Amino acid sequence: MGLRCARTLFILTLDTAAVLALAPDPASAKAGQGLAAARHWQLLGQDADSLWGLCQGSGKDPYQARVALADFAHSCSCPSRKLPCKHVLGLMLLAAQGNVPAAEQPAFVSEWLAKRVERAEKKLLKVEAERTPEQLEKAAAAAGKRAESRSERRAEGMAELQRWMSDLLRSGLGSAPVTESSFWDGRARRLIDAQLPGLARWLQRCYDHAVKRSDWPQAVLREFAAITLALEASARSDTLDAAQRADLERALGIPQGQDELDAETPVEDDFLCLGVHVDILETVTLQRSWWWGGRSERLALILSFTPNAMPLQSIGIPARSERLSLAFYPAAQPLRAQFLTRASAEGQVSAPAIPVRGALERYAQALAADPWLDTYALVIAGRLELDAEQRLYVIDADGEALPLGPVNAIGWRWLAISRGADYRFAGEWNGERFSLLHGWPA
């Protein structure tokens, strides 16, 4: 009976594939699977909030593995630097299989949960340490000076970039060494030095276009177009309102601090995670999770950058609803946000699917608000279809479609899951191509 109870508590929200997706590397996933058998555990249990187990490792005392079910935060007393460790993975896999009985929370779990709440509260109430007025003044002056020197460097960087682009176009892209990565990288590095990493990003893409695409002059010009918009807007930044300026700063890559967050008016709602995109870059791993608020009908984007040596934090599990309190960054149409709190949702939010045309209109609106918008999550009501050249499309009832490009492993997977039937597909649209994130039966 305990078994059945555990199933209803947990298995609805998490399947084994999702747990394995949390593993930091394949070795951990395998080790976790090895521990996903009750015989490795001395104590196993779960309740509405948490999941725990004691696992005998090579140490004297068994390791204490625990998971908070609200956001899958986890902790284990083992010394592993991989997070989640194999014990936590094993524990979650056991739970996903429905093999963890309901039980009373032991002390090592309740204490941990209490500490977590305390820490979260402290973070929210992050108060400025008390300082004397003189100290404050001094600090403000120094900050002002630093800001001034930074904006000077940026202005120089932008002027230089403008000259470089003009020169390049005057003599023609055709006579430049566009297929040498150093040509683009060198320029991009100068932009990063000039504190303009956002502009550098567009330049870095140009190399890819030049070597991979037959229509590369157009593709390169598109990236130049975005840069030009940013340069022109910077030149007239005094005519922009605060929200537009925030969008521009994001485009330039000026870091947005926590203090710019609109924490005054947080949006609280049950949000559905539409999907998570993970990009492993040279030194950091970028995670994007997209959320849809059931009552607020708001789309939110959570970004997380993690140095590659560090463990990834879960910023959402596709198709899982959570009760979120979000603080949005200022923008003409606020999209990017940060978690203030995460908890279990009251109910499951359903994915808001619309036909292709409507979805494209939404994208156009978002683009009108932020012309530098890179990707935007859409949920399309339609089915997946292949054309004769093995290119995949999501097609709505009107026969209108978004292209997904040549079918890849993710495409095959969703073709199989949806069986070619009507479905709701969440994905990222970049103006050219739709990348699948997740799907739900229609």
Next chain:
Amino acid sequence: MSLELLARMALLGTERAPAPPLAAELMALAVADDPPRSLLRQAAWCGLSERAGWMPSKPVTGMPACAAETLPSIVEQSAFLLLEVLAREDADLLRECLQAVVAHGLRLNERMLPRMLGHYTDPRQRALVIEAGGAMAQWLVRLNPEWAVSIGDGGESDWTDGNQAQRADFLRAERARDPAAARARLQPVFAAETPAARVEFLGAMATGLGPDDEEFLEAAKDDKRKEVRRAAIELLRQLPQAQLAERAWVLVQPLLVGKPGGWLRKAALEVRLPEACTPAMQRDGIDPKPPTHYKGGERSFWLEELLAQVPPQRWAAAFDMDAATLWALVEKHEFSETLRRGWLRAAIAFAELEWAQLGLGQAALLQADDQLARTLAQRIAAAADGERRVGAHLRAHPGESPDLWLAALPSPWSAEFSQQLVTWLRARWNAHAAKGREYLMYSTLKLAAHHLDLTDALDEFGWSADREGRTQRVLAEFFATHGLRRSFLLSLQQDRS
């Protein structure tokens, strides 16, 4: 459209390219005396309006619909275990699991199908995934021709239109049902087939082989190609009543003289070697020159070849001695090597298991010739009472590696045999462990983990596991692999309600 014009200009350079004709709102963005900047501003406008005004595509697709599934999917638990099997990259284990899915009247769940289809490159293995994948697998294979495996449907068209492997499969199946019909089908076209196909079809003739096939095989024995002749002779050598055996008997009988023992007289076996390799012998597949690695002279080689063509029981009958006595005579004989090999090969060909088993005492021989030993093991293990015979052999030769024999047994092993084997393995393991030589058992444990019966979980107690590192891992892996097989099987049998 405008972006394309602008791109052309960007490619050539504003110095050389003339300004393209643009719409009025784009012209308004131009900056006087600064063509590059004008170009950038116009591109910025175009790029943005292009993205914002993107029109939905109307692709031409014509995808077939996926048929409804007739079989229930495996449960989540099974799918999870299968993921672990996949992660282990253990092809044997995966094959067993897939076969079990089919045998239980279930199908793989669709979520993992594309990955599994991509995982296998061997068409036969992929065919198994497709078989276990229900309607969804058929559908995916239609959509992605790269995954397609030309598996025949077993019908007449396999023979007329199929590729070589399919035709051989068809022939094999027909041989199992009706050997004469299959032979009649092959006979008229045989000579016109390619040499490779002739060899493969002769291989298929091994199924349901009988005295009626002799005429056909005798004809194939005179084929132009050596490999075809060899294949035909291989089969003829398995027919105890065939003319081939008769001809060899006539030649070899005078060369061996057995003298039964009696009062004050030891049994003896006199052996003479053949004088020559006659053209008749050569036609029956005996090479005048022994293979390069052959240890011994050409005359002893001819004798071995002749012996290999005669059912060994004939000797027992001719000399009025039982097999055991004959083997005992061979033990220290001048030509022991030749006699042993010849008789063992004959025992394999004519499936005379008692004779073969007696010869098994000749451990030195088995070590010397892997191929012969493997064939012998397969012959014995494949017999109806193969497990009993293998068990007896293992008990009689505890020093020998059991891998060869165990690998030849049909999988999975019976519960009774498995139980005895585990006890035997544990004893051996502990004995080796006492000397720090568990490594001698690594491959055996791996083999056993894959084939032991699944009724009961393995008892992990009583196995000496003092050593750290690899030894402990091998032992853990042994239990884990067996446990995984068992869990998977149990998960398939789970109450589906």
